Amino acid sequence: MKLTFPLLLLLVVASQPATSATAPYREFDPMEDYLPHVKGDMSLSGSYKHWKDPANLDWRMAGSPDENWKLNWKFMDPPFNASVHGGHFAADRGEEIFHELNRKVGRFGKFAICLGARKGNLKGLRSQYPMYRKDLKRVAGLEEVIEHCAAKEGRELQNGSYDNSAVSVYVASQSTGMPIKINVTANGPLKAAYERGRKVFHARAGRINLACSSCHTYQIGLHLRGTVVTSPYGDVAHYPVYRTRYQLQSLHLRFVECNLATRTQPLKPGSQAYTDIEVFLTGLTNGYPVSVPSERD
Amino acid sequence: MRICTRFLCLFAFISTAWLSPSAFSSGFPTDFAVDPSVVNLTLEPKVVVNSGKLEWVPFSRDLTPWVSLSYADKRPAAKPRQVKLVEPLQGDPVRGRALAMARDKGYCIVCHQLPGEQWAGTVGALLLSFKKHKYPDELVFQQIFDSRVFNPISVMPPYGTFGILNEQEIRDLVAYLQSLD
Structure with a gap:
């Protein structure tokens, strides 16, 4: 039988369901052997040496677009940034909502206990997120848990919404200065999420076929038009962050913005792929102090 | 059409079959930020101050045809594709320059330095005085169409394979680059 073009086309189309099972x-992208600690940046972008010692920041670098990324934007974080910005208003709003939700049952507030605060004390809580949640049966970020715990108190705080992020800012602000500390090396759900996140970080996607790592591993410090590509180490300790264009932006909304900028279909906040990337980036941020409320341009 | 017509048509058809929304047999993955009732499908978030709800508004373009980071997205990506440029080039360097600057087309300037333009990217190779390299048109055409043929981990978008630029637009870009003294 002669294989005509229409017949060939038909054969290819008919064969598609068979290939979809594989x-x-x-x-x-090639996967680097990342060290799950901020000092791992020394073998990636090398910017760590410029910001590892906050007392010796070279403030002149803050004024240059080619240099300021090397400071990991520490000059816009507390306590270096003394200006009052939208992040502080969010913290106030978050505090208000937190106390409305945190009804006392016995000695401790129920909402705080639900978030994972030992004896209702928020100090240090942010530096332990993302964490495995038995009630959710998965690893979850702080904003997802805030949504979950608020719902138990009868209040809707959608992941990514202003009020959800405001509560997250307030909770995180109680840990400002405390180093991020999540264990992604011991066998368990967090390590599994870290490894998945590492893979997603290197997965090509979207209309222009880019992975997160295509820029944030191999092009750090280089220009993409007017912006300079940053290191993946340390950044997540600032979130949720006040940004002039986006009001208050949670980390997962930042991922949405990255996806849209690279012409990739965005996912909803709290999706597993985003949570896994969050775990991966938080693992790389181990040792970096929680820096909230902070602002970015 | 100057590239093998049948294979281009075949590829276009397969791409459509694989990458169209109908590739999801039971609707979009639940974690997609989409609204099937809006034209562009893809949504972007809008944070509303002092609200517990996250608003979503239509994004300026439909991004659902390309693979996403969702674990529920099992569509394959388009593989690297070698093409043969049939001479003559017949590209328009003026149109090529416009494409190199256009955000939704080539947008070469985001990574590459080009003459007469400030705030160029530094990620890509310098394209100033491109003509001096004396690269064959066919090589430049393939590099723009799908650079993965030369380098499997290239970060340059496969403009032809992914349907960002059509064949004539790539010819225009080649003509523009080859005109840079």
Whole structure:
């Protein structure tokens, strides 16, 4: 039988369901052997040496677009940034909502206990997130848990909403200055999420076929038009962050912004892929102090 | 059409079959930020101050045809594709320059330095005085169409394979680059 073009086309189309059962073709950037601690940046971008000692920050670098990324934007964080900005208003709003939700049952507030605060004390809580939640049966970020715990108190605080992020800012602000400390090396759900996140970080996607790592591993410090590509180490300790364009932006909304900028279909906040990337980036941020409320341009 | 017509048509058809919304047999993955009732499908978030709800508004373009980071998205990505440029080039360097600056087309300037433009990117190779390299048109055409053929981990978007630029637009870009003294 002669294979005509229409027949060939028909054969290819008919064969598609058979191939869909196998793993789809995807591309990944080469995976670096990341150290899950901020000092791992020394073997990636090297910017760590400029900000590891906050007392010796070279403030002249803050004025140059080619240099300021090397300070990890510490000059816009507390206690270096003394200006009052939208992050502080969010912290006030978050405090208000937190106390409305935190009804006392016995000696401690129920909402705080639900968030995972030992004896209702928020100090140090932010530096332990994301964490595995038995009640959710998965690893979850702080904003997802805030949504979950608020719902138990009868209040809707959608992940990514202003009020949700405001509560997150307030809770995080109680840990400002305390180093991020999540264990992604011991076997368990957090390590599994870290490894998945590492893979997603290197997965090519979207209309222009880019992975997070395509820029944030191999192009750090270089220009993309007017912006300078940053290191993946240390950044997540600032979130949720006040940004002039976005009011208050949670980390997952930042991922949405990254996806949209690279023409990739965004996911909803709290999706597993975003949570896994959050775990991966938080693992890289181990040792970096929680820096909230902070602002970015 | 100057590239093998049948294979281009075949590829276009397969791409459509794989990458269209209908590739999801039971609707979009639940974690997609989409609204099937809006034209562009893709949504972007809008944070409303002092609200517990996150608003979503239509994004300026539909991003659902390309693979996403969702674990529920099992569509394959388009594989690297080698093409043969049939001479003559017949590209328009003026149109090529416009494409190199256009955000939704080439937008080469985001990574590459080009003459007469400030705030160029530094990620990509310098394209100033491109003509002096004397690269064959066919090589430049393939690099823009799908650079993964030369370098599997290239970060340059596969403009032809992913349908960002059509064949004539890539010819225009090649003509523009080859005109840079």
